[in-house]
Amino acid sequence: MQNRTLTFILAGGVGSRLLPLTLRRSKPAVPFGGKYRIIDFTLANCLHSGLRRVLVLTQYKSHSLHKHLRDGWSIFNPELGEYITAVPAQMNYGDHWYEGTADAVFQNLNLIDRSDADFTLILSGDHIYRMDYEALLRFHKDHGGDVTVACIEVAVERAKDAFGVAVTNEQMLIVDYKEKPKQPTPIAADPNKTLASMGLYVFPTKLLKQVLLEDQYNTDSSHDLAKDVLPVLVQNKKVYAYKFGGKKGRVTQDRYWRDVGTIDAYYKANMDLLEPVPPLNLYQVDWPIRTYQPQTPPARIVPGTSGAEGVFISSMLASGVVVSGGNVRNSVLFEGIFIDDRATIDQSILFAGVQVGAEAALRNCIVDKNVKIPPQEQIGYDLTTDRHRFTVTEQGIVVVPEGFVFG
Numbered sequence: 001m002q003n004r005t006l007t008f009i010l011a012g013g014v015g016s017r018l019l020p021l022t023l024r025r026s027k028p029a030v031p032f033g034g035k036y037r038i039i040d041f042t043l044a045n046c047l048h049s050g051l052r053r054v055l056v057l058t059q060y061k062s063h064s065l066h067k068h069l070r071d072g073w074s075i076f077n078p079e080l081g082e083y084i085t086a087v088p089a090q091m092n093y094g095d096h097w098y099e100g101t102a103d104a105v106f107q108n109l110n111l112i113d114r115s116d117a118d119f120t121l122i123l124s125g126d127h128i129y130r131m132d133y134e135a136l137l138r139f140h141k142d143h144g145g146d147v148t149v150a151c152i153e154v155a156v157e158r159a160k161d162a163f164g165v166a167v168t169n170e171q172m173l174i175v176d177y178k179e180k181p182k183q184p185t186p187i188a189a190d191p192n193k194t195l196a197s198m199g200l201y202v203f204p205t206k207l208l209k210q211v212l213l214e215d216q217y218n219t220d221s222s223h224d225l226a227k228d229v230l231p232v233l234v235q236n237k238k239v240y241a242y243k244f245g246g247k248k249g250r251v252t253q254d255r256y257w258r259d260v261g262t263i264d265a266y267y268k269a270n271m272d273l274l275e276p277v278p279p280l281n282l283y284q285v286d287w288p289i290r291t292y293q294p295q296t297p298p299a300r301i302v303p304g305t306s307g308a309e310g311v312f313i314s315s316m317l318a319s320g321v322v323v324s325g326g327n328v329r330n331s332v333l334f335e336g337i338f339i340d341d342r343a344t345i346d347q348s349i350l351f352a353g354v355q356v357g358a359e360a361a362l363r364n365c366i367v368d369k370n371v372k373i374p375p376q377e378q379i380g381y382d383l384t385t386d387r388h389r390f391t392v393t394e395q396g397i398v399v400v401p402e403g404f405v406f407g
């Protein structure tokens, strides 16, 4: 089925809840996990699931994402009809940018037609997970339904106002669907859990074109797949829920799925990778997460000028990092970072090129690219002061934005 499938990755959302990390880049382009960008996880899923025709729909602040796709993901051979192509919003129909996810796909109907694909798989570019889409496509075919939505069981609390929620019968046919309800309906087996939509859909291409066209004519619609299109389909067609989790297809460990839509969720998902046995296995040799990697020398942990040992505990360090007498604990460090003598980094995420001066102390913070932290600076210790300078989240994570210059 993969050969007969065209894949869209929706990657154009504003990502306002991830500000200031999305000041200059879209959410899928936000660095994650020490060397990746968020979109790498979805792209790696496509790669390992045998999907070879992938269109990435971009809109807001797309330069960084386009560059990343060009540098890291120009891996297929267009001569064989295989591609990962970034498609910017082009006002193909009407004089407006994409109005919602349904409109984003609709505005690329010409590419759907050109592909001649029988099935269209629609994915989001901003989730951290590993999933074999081949198993999803097979489920769609075997169940003989009209549309399939990938779903996951999550705590009712987590789904409130956040996810689309499906109610199914025993055959997994969706009998009710609500987008971001205040009171998600629990599943029959557990009152604390609900079945959340992962925002991934399989459509027969013919039906997709028909429903997108109908949606365009609906003047009350906000042209969103989850809000406007799916609820109508659930009433009129057979829409099945494919349950993510457990052993399916080639993936042996696939219960982990995170929508890293807020800074706190993003921070937590990074910290998950520091668990002794991380819930998402980056080390599975037959499922590497690909990315663009600059040429940098190996990481070094060495004594500083004062003679203090460089220390590195329960952390991830990308290549090109130099810890020169600094002390790094429970942190994620991207490439090319320099930690000077007796500086301490605790429970923090530092993006590429950050420099931390001697005796500076950073705790519970995220520092965006290339920021220079002066010697003896303290961040994350006095949140009242930090709030005047930086974004501080509900859970007390301090974010130092790209381009911040200390006075």
Ligand code: ADQ
Pocket (backbone or CB within 6 Å): 010, 011, 012, 013, 014, 027, 057, 058, 059, 098, 099, 100, 101, 104, 123, 124, 125, 126, 162, 163, 164, 165, 179, 180, 196, 197, 198, 199, 224, 226, 227, 259
């Ligand atoms: P949200 O993530 O809140 O919920 P949305 O903001 O529409 O929905 O984002 C979905 C995807 O589409 C994201 O990858 C985003 O970047 C992209 N996107 C948004 N607007 C776009 C546009 N104008 N052009 C191109 N791409 C765009 C959705 C579903 C829920 C589901 C959750 C799961 O609506 O039902 O539970 O995803 O995370």
